[in-house]
Every structure is written in C-alpha cells, then in structure tokens.
Amino acid sequence: MAYFSLLSVCLLSLTQAAAGLQSSDHLVMFALLGDAITLPCSIPSIKSCSSIDWNMAEMFGAVTKVVTAGRVTAPNSLRLGLLKDCSLEINHLVLDDARLYSCDSGALNSSVSLQILELTERPTPADGTIELQCFLNTYKGHVACNNRGIHIKWSTEDNTPLNGNRFHFETDSECFSKLIIKKRLTDHHRKWKCQLTQNDTFKAAISYTTTVKDGIEEVFAAVGESVSLSCSSTSSLGIGGRVEWTVEGRALTDHISPALSPYKGQTGPFHESKDSSLVISRVSALHAGDYQCSESNGQQKVFNKIKLHTLDVSSMTSDELTCFAHREGDVVASKKWHTVNFLKTPAWLALPLGLLTCIAAGGLYVYMKRKHNKDAGNEQSSIEMTHVYEDIQDANDEEQHQQRQPKREAVTTTDSFYDLLQVVN
Known part of the structure; x- marks a missing residue:
C-alpha cells in the first residue's frame, strides 16, 4: 500500500514537472460554499475530450480520478460535469471540493487549485466584543498562504470600508484576517463583508450577519417606498401560537388585514406576509419608531426588535437632489427627488x-x-x-x-x- 502511495506522489510530481508547473504556478481559483464553479483545462489544441482525465489530489499525495477518458467517474458524479471545452464543472460546492485538480491529456497537463473563502464568528472570552474570522480554506483546513498578491479587507454590506475606534483588525497572514468589534445592541442582524482581492483584482466576497442577544435591528427606509420588517425564529412558535406585532408598545393586530385603515394617522397600510414579516407598502415619516415581533400566547416571547428610521427631505434647491443616511460610513438609505423648474x-x-x-x-x-x-x-x-x-x-x-x-x-x-x-x- 505504501508502494502505491509513493508511486502516486511520483506520478503527480512528474505530471507537474512535465507541464513546467511548481506549486506556486497553479492557477488558483476562489469560491464560496454552495457556489458553482468551472475549472478550465488549459491544455492547448485539445481535439477531443475523450482523451482527457481529471485528477483530484488526496491526503498524503494520493490521486483520485474524477474524469476518466472524458467520462465523469467520481462518486459525487451528480455534482460534476465535463463541458464541451473539457473544463470541469462543480456544483453546490462543499469544503471537500477545495483541492488541487489536474487536467491530463497523457502528454500535457494543467493544474487548478480551488480554495474556499469562509467567514465565521468565534466566541470571544471578552464581554462586549464580536470576533469575525475570514480565511481561505481547503478540505485539509486553513491554507498556508503561498499565493502572491492576496489581500483580505473588511467592509459594510455596500462595500464601504469600516472606520471608527470600535473596529480592530488583525492579519495573521495574507490569507487570514480577524475583525474585532466592540459590540452594540444595534449590531443585531447587521451584515459584515469580507472581500478577497488578488493583485488588486476582486476575486470573491462573503457576508456574515451578527446576532446580538436582546439586540435591536436597525432598518432605514425612504419615505414613499416599501419596507419589510422581518420576524425571525418564528419556527419556535408553540402549538396554536401566532405572531403579534407592536409599535411603541401598541398592538397592530387589529390593523393587519388586506384592507387596512391607517394606524395613528399614517398614510401607508400594513400587512403581514406568509413568513410573518410586517410590510409597510408606503412609508411615511410617522411610521418611524420601535417595532416588536412576539408570540401572542401570554408568554410574550420576543422574536425580534426593530427600530425603523425614515428618511425624507423638506427643502430642495437643485434640479435633482439625493439624500443619504450614513451610519459609521455605511450608506443605509437614500432617496432622490426631482425639483419642478x-x-x-x-x-x-x-x-x-x-x-x-x-x-x-x-x-x-x-x-x-x-x-x-x-x-x-x-x-x-x-x-x-x-x-x-x-x-x-x-x-x-x-x-x-x-x-x-x-x-x-x-x-x-x-x-x-x-x-x-x-x-x-
């Protein structure tokens, strides 16, 4: 058995040498879990895919054939496909797919290293902080960063860089970065983005939504537009239980119907969607306030708290005016007006x-x-x-x-x- 493993290592090394490739010469591709990706076969002048094999590297230098003579032979063949140009297509990526692949025609080969970008939250011993980790991964775990020009940066959901004293960054390597946040209640259901670039070219991005115990989700909406307020974790509703929405402590149950009369003089109607979200079809300034979604069975189990901010402008001095609402550099809402000349x-x-x-x-x-x-x-x-x-x-x-x-x-x-x-x- 050891003899065959050693033979596999030698064969893989010889194949790479025949193509003139070292480990740093592989084409490196980046993807996210659940994505679909196409690995190119860069062998020139391929006449027929029937002469093509695709090999996948295993532990200890072993090699598994996933395509043999133009036919998919891997156990997970339902997720793999060979395209007309002999590229290998992989759907619904899992971490085990992140490996080194080799396209082999017998005389020539080309290699592709597939790496997965991941973003996780790590429990922190310090109270009042959130630690997010963004890194490149393979089926063996965190990748030692041998790639050149790799850079990881953090931003808000709309790609605005994070600024402020409550954000701290730690970069262990070019392929591993930490974001440490001084926690606020309004970080509940807030999205953070990790972006990967190589030689200043965008390669991949992944987002993560933080959850804060007893936190308040902030929602920004422009006047005149529609907004949906989510009611999370309703799967824990008891038998016969139902969702109740309140605003400023006042129940909206009587106002949620297909033909709804305005609440507190507001101009836009409320209605509840199938997932128990509260939809305001036309936001007015009077809709701003604190909303709460809870179970209405006496226990008053709270599913979500939302602070709705409305955005509007009362004076205009140009033909076109756009108003933006920012929070820590994040454009959270905007509205555009056209004046009458x-x-x-x-x-x-x-x-x-x-x-x-x-x-x-x-x-x-x-x-x-x-x-x-x-x-x-x-x-x-x-x-x-x-x-x-x-x-x-x-x-x-x-x-x-x-x-x-x-x-x-x-x-x-x-x-x-x-x-x-x-x-x-």
Whole structure:
C-alpha cells in the first residue's frame, strides 16, 4: 500500500514537472460554499475530450480520478460535469471540493487549485466584543498562504470600508484576517463583508450577519417606498401560537388585514406576509419608531426588535437632489427627488413661441400700413420695429433682473410680455 502511495506522489510530481508547473504556478481559483464553479483545462489544441482525465489530489499525495477518458467517474458524479471545452464543472460546492485538480491529456497537463473563502464568528472570552474570522480554506483546513498578491479587507454590506475606534483588525497572514468589534445592541442582524482581492483584482466576497442577544435591528427606509420588517425564529412558535406585532408598545393586530385603515394617522397600510414579516407598502415619516415581533400566547416571547428610521427631505434647491443616511460610513438609505423648474414647463416653453408670434403680427401690421402709405410706411416701419426691438431688450433686462432677485413674483415677467404686446399692436 505504501508502494502505491509513493508511486502516486511520483506520478503527480512528474505530471507537474512535465507541464513546467511548481506549486506556486497553479492557477488558483476562489469560491464560496454552495457556489458553482468551472475549472478550465488549459491544455492547448485539445481535439477531443475523450482523451482527457481529471485528477483530484488526496491526503498524503494520493490521486483520485474524477474524469476518466472524458467520462465523469467520481462518486459525487451528480455534482460534476465535463463541458464541451473539457473544463470541469462543480456544483453546490462543499469544503471537500477545495483541492488541487489536474487536467491530463497523457502528454500535457494543467493544474487548478480551488480554495474556499469562509467567514465565521468565534466566541470571544471578552464581554462586549464580536470576533469575525475570514480565511481561505481547503478540505485539509486553513491554507498556508503561498499565493502572491492576496489581500483580505473588511467592509459594510455596500462595500464601504469600516472606520471608527470600535473596529480592530488583525492579519495573521495574507490569507487570514480577524475583525474585532466592540459590540452594540444595534449590531443585531447587521451584515459584515469580507472581500478577497488578488493583485488588486476582486476575486470573491462573503457576508456574515451578527446576532446580538436582546439586540435591536436597525432598518432605514425612504419615505414613499416599501419596507419589510422581518420576524425571525418564528419556527419556535408553540402549538396554536401566532405572531403579534407592536409599535411603541401598541398592538397592530387589529390593523393587519388586506384592507387596512391607517394606524395613528399614517398614510401607508400594513400587512403581514406568509413568513410573518410586517410590510409597510408606503412609508411615511410617522411610521418611524420601535417595532416588536412576539408570540401572542401570554408568554410574550420576543422574536425580534426593530427600530425603523425614515428618511425624507423638506427643502430642495437643485434640479435633482439625493439624500443619504450614513451610519459609521455605511450608506443605509437614500432617496432622490426631482425639483419642478417652471421655466421648463410647457406653459413657459410656449412664451418664446408667443413672442415670435407677436413679432410676426407686428411685422404684418407694419406691412399693411406700408401698402397704404409707402413713404410714411417706410418711416413708420423703422419706428415700429425699433420699438419692438427695444421692448424685447427691456424684457431680457427684466428677466436678468429677476434672476438677480429670485424672490420676485413670476407675474412680473408676464406683465413685461403683456406690455410688449401693447406696443406691437
């Protein structure tokens, strides 16, 4: 048995040497548990996959064939597939899939190292802290970091880097990093992201949601939008038990129905989804407050506490305005508004057309007068059109004056055009 293991090691080493690959020369690919991935067979000029074998490294240098002569032969064949270009497809990844694979045509081979990015929470002896660990893993456990250019960084769910005194980072190696958080009640159901890059190129990212005992989940929603408040762990409901939602200590049971009347004067209706989440279809500023989801059987077992924050803006000074709500660098909500520019409305766009019409009418009037009296008409034509031009200039001056005095009523501009009409007529 030892002889065959040694022979397997020698064969794998010879195969790698034939391809001119060392351990650091493998193509390294990263994935998450449960993902699907395609491992490329980089052998050039493959005529047929029937000549291709895929080998998987085992403990102590042993090798297992997962594809033999173009056919999947691995025990987990339902999760494996050989594609037309001879690449190996693996679905629903488990940790045991994270190994070194070799595509072999008999004369040439290419190797792919598959590594799994994991994110776990470690119980900490210190009270008031949360420790998250992000690392690369294989079926043998944590990988010694032989990959070049690997970097792990932490961020919020929207990729904003974590800043602040309550965040502490420890990097044991390029493939292993810790995030230590000074815990707050509002860290309940909050997501943290670990991102892996290689040579400044994004490779993989994984998120983790922390749970804090007796914590409060913060939810941010923009006014006018829909929001869903989750009621977690309802699987522990007793026989005949049901969920009850309260806001600011007041029960919402009577208000949860398909045709719901507003609660406390609020404009948006509530309704409860199949998973017991509370949905507010149109959020208003009055919906902000403390919500609680609990079992309504007298024991009052609390499933979740949520603090809902609403976002709105009352004044606008530009054509488009976007308001953001931040928490420790995390953009937790945003809302965009479009202002109404009256100079761009159809009524105001019609004013230049009306002006041109008035000028044309004035020109026609002058032309008719010229037909009655040519000599006087010539002089009159010059006078009338001069008045029109001067009044246009006056109107422009008036408009510039309005721009310098924005508080002035819009009717002033309308009057100036009315005066122009009187001069033309």
